[in-house]
Amino acid sequence: MRLRSASGRLRLPSARAVPRLVAAGLLVGLLLAADRVDTVAAAVAVAALVATGLLLRHRSRQGERHAVLVLGGGATIAALLVALSLPVYRSRPDPLIVNVGASTQPTVTTRPAGSPPTTAPRATATGLGAPAPDGARAQEVLGFAASDYDDTPAGVDRDVAGLSTLAVTGATLGSHPGTVEVRPVSDGLVRAHLAGAEGLLVISNYDGKDWNGGRVRALLADKEARRRFVSAVSDAMARDPWDGVVLDFENLDGSVRDDFPTLVGHLAEALRRRRVLVTVPAFTDPNSDDAAPFDLARLSANGVGIVWMAYDQHDTTSDAGPVAGLPWVRQSLATALRSVPPTQLLLGVPAYGYAWPAPGQHGEVTDLTVPEAAALAATTGARVAYDPVQAEWGGTLADGRTLWYDDARSMAERARVAADAHVGVALWRIGSEAPGALDSLGIVPAKHTPHLPGRPVRDVSGPGVVALTFDDGPDATWTPRILDVLRREHVPATFFVIGKEAERYPRLLRQEIDEGHVIGDHTYSHPDLAKSADWRSRLEISGAAWVVEGETGRRPLLFRSPYGNGDAAPSRRKKGADQLASDLGFHPVGWT
Structure with missing residues (x-):
């Protein structure tokens, strides 16, 4: 196609050539756009055009074969060349933000290799049950960190220095028997190790809506499912340096009594040096339905620890009453000590409260943190006072609701009960208690040697972050x-x-x-x-x-x-x- 005449003057293309020029322009534009977005797509488009041209020029089976070879070969070569030319980039792990200023404990500065200076709470290497530096007996203080609460990270930063062990929720039984779903909650493990505390992964049967007892029964009834479960937990321990696990299986019945200790024993044997703890809802009558799922003597065999959940005496499913009345706590603890050695027992201590609807009114029971409950108790018209017998705050609000909650004073009373029985304490939950509440326990926490994390840590200081x-x-x-x-x-x-x-x-x-x-x-x-x-x-x-x-x-x-x-x-x-x-x-x- 000539664009100039013999005399040299510019000649416009013929009408038949215009569509071809427009099509060619559009094609070039599309290829340039594809190249900017996706080089492989552009190369495939070029190969497709060449293959189409071959088909149009050679309308035969051989032409079809050539077109397919051109299209497939061109796309493959383009993809390989682009893949080989891509830069290899591997980032550092996300930094962990630690609020050092939230803790009232002294701090010590450490520097992991290859990372910026970090600050971590000072931890004394005091073993469990050993004399503390001031002559007091060191006890285990375990704190549960519920990953699905927004106040948990700040609570951990504030209180982890006063803990021996941090138990982090984040793993659940899967819908298929023997499987375990683990969410990314290893930040809690790093925070625990920085502060000289052990980090335990909590595995529960909570399915997002309720405590699914059916999943536990399906797990325990199938020998192969039990084997898969032990293998899955072992794999989770291998991926992250957890110091052990807490099995928090609730809403059970008597059908699991024989098989539950068997599973726990196999898990303890597989994890060897790592700890295994089992949560048990507190009860006072060993012959009651509440006690039926739990053979305490067999569960605590092989050094397995028992977290005695001495709370929710009255809860969201019951009438109003103390969350964990002190007489009930003492009686239930005596029941547990008949079957479990004191060195393997942790007394659950609540740090929360409930507000029940006014009598005769319908409504949901409200779960409250200690600061929230204290704020309600201080409202105009509320008649809430400390009950010295139950060692809790209780009373009625101006709108007729009934309020019961455990504050720092209540926690201290239960800590004394634990100290007298030579057992540790387990706090539910970190972040829901009032600031400084752990200091009121009067317990010297057993600490461990701090671990430096294999990831960068950035410390920030201040009362709020x-x-x-x-x-x-x-x-x-x-x-x-x-x-x-x-x-x-x-x-x-x-x-x-x-x-x-x-x-x-x-x-x-x-x-x-x-x-x-x-x-x-x-x-x-x-x-x-x-x-x-x-x-x-x-x-x-x-x-x-x-x-x-x-x-x-x-x-x-x-x-x-x-x-x-x-x-x-x-x-x-x-x-x-x-x-x-x-x-x-x-x-x-x-x-x-």
């Missing part, structure tokens, strides 16, 4: 400016990134990690998950994680739902985004 987060990036305009400010002020932050934006700006994503910040998942394209089908929501959540892992070598652990709709679900059959993310192994984070 704000988590600084940024959503929707990375952004070419604003992310560099934000990073400059954070770097200048030495402030860590969390960036909840959109997968599509992370693909566009991978260098900014890597820069966020290289400068010590944490990356969270904010879906691939930022849709309203409350209006999306479950399969689409799962794909959005997983898609962003795949992008981040592909660019940085590290899968994000945190998830934040777009528009703050993490808990929103249009129907009972549809799960909210936070629940879907939890099912996929993420830890949901809200705006507040």
Whole structure:
């Protein structure tokens, strides 16, 4: 096709050539766009065009074979070349933020190899039952850290220095007998080890709605399922340096009495030097239905510890009354000591309360932290006082509700009962007690040698800590400016990134990690998950994680739902985004 005449003048293309030129221009534009987004897609498009040309020019079986070879070979070669040219990038583990200023304990500075200076609570290497430096007897003080409560991380930072052991919830029995689902909760383990405390993983039968006794029965009734369970727990211990496990199986019946100790014995034998503890709801009558599932003597064989849950004497399913009346606590502890050696027994101590609806009124019982309960007790019209017999606060509120709760004074009374019986204590739960409550126990906690973590730790100091987060990036305009400010002020932050934006700006994503910040998942394209089908929501959540892992070598652990709709679900059959993310192994984070 000639564009100039013999005289040299520019000649316009013929009408027949114009569509070809337009098509060629569009094709080039599409290929350039595809190359900027996905080089492999561009190469496949070129191979497809060549194959199409061969088919048009050679309309035969041989031409078809040549076209297929060109298309398949070209796509494969392009993919290999692009894959080999990609940079290999492996990020450091996310830093752990520790609020040193929240603890009242002295601190000691340590520096793990290859990481910045860190600060951790000072821990004395006092063994369990050994004399403490001041001559007092050291006892085990275990604290439960419930991972699904927002106040838990701050409570752990504040109180872990006063604990011997931190038991972290985060593992549950799976729907298939013998399987265990473990969420990413190893931050609690690192915090425990920094403070000279042991870290135990709590494995429960809570299925997200209720304590599923059926899963426990299915596990115990099948020998092969028991073997799978022991193997799964052993694998979890191998992946993270947990010091042991706590089996928290509730809502059981007498049918498990014979097989439960067998499972515990096999697990203790498999874990060897690691600890195994079993929670048992406290009871006073060993012949009652409450006692039927638990053969205490067999459960505590081979050195297995028993957490005697001496609380919920009255709970959300009962009439109003003391959470753990002191006479009932003493009587139930005496029952446990008839079958369990004192050195293997921990007395459960509550640090919470309940508010029951007014008599004759319908409504849910409210679960309260100690500060929340104390605030209600101080409201106008409330008649709440300390009961010296029950060693709890109890009374009525102005609206007729009944309130009972255990504060620091109540905890101290139960700690004295434990000390007199030469048993340890187990606090439910860290974060729900009032600040400084552990100091009132009058117990010197047995401590262990601190462990330095294999990940960077950033310490911050202050009575309160704000988590600084940024959503929707990375952004070419604003992310560099934000990073400059954070770097200048030495402030860590969390960036909840959109997968599509992370693909566009991978260098900014890597820069966020290289400068010590944490990356969270904010879906691939930022849709309203409350209006999306479950399969689409799962794909959005997983898609962003795949992008981040592909660019940085590290899968994000945190998830934040777009528009703050993490808990929103249009129907009972549809799960909210936070629940879907939890099912996929993420830890949901809200705006507040």
